[in-house]
Amino acid sequence: MQRKRGRDSxxxxxxxxxxxxxxxxxxxxxxxxxxxPEKREPA
Numbered sequence: 001m002q003r004k005r006g007r008d009s010x011x012x013x014x015x016x017x018x019x020x021x022x023x024x025x026x027x028x029x030x031x032x033x034x035x036x037p038e039k040r041e042p043a
Contacts, residue, residue, distance in 0.1 A: 005030045 006020025020027040
C-alpha cells in the first residue's frame with residue numbers, strides 16, 4: 001500500500017495534501033510505501 005504525502009519544500013515538514021496541491025511551487029507531493037513487517041525468527 002502506498003500513500004501520498006505533502007511536504008513543505010522550505011522547512012521539510014509534512015502538511016495536508018490539499019494544501020500541497022494549492023501551493024505547487026512551494027511543496028512536494030511524495031509517495032511513501034508502507035513499511036513491511038519484520039520477520040521474527042522462531043525461538
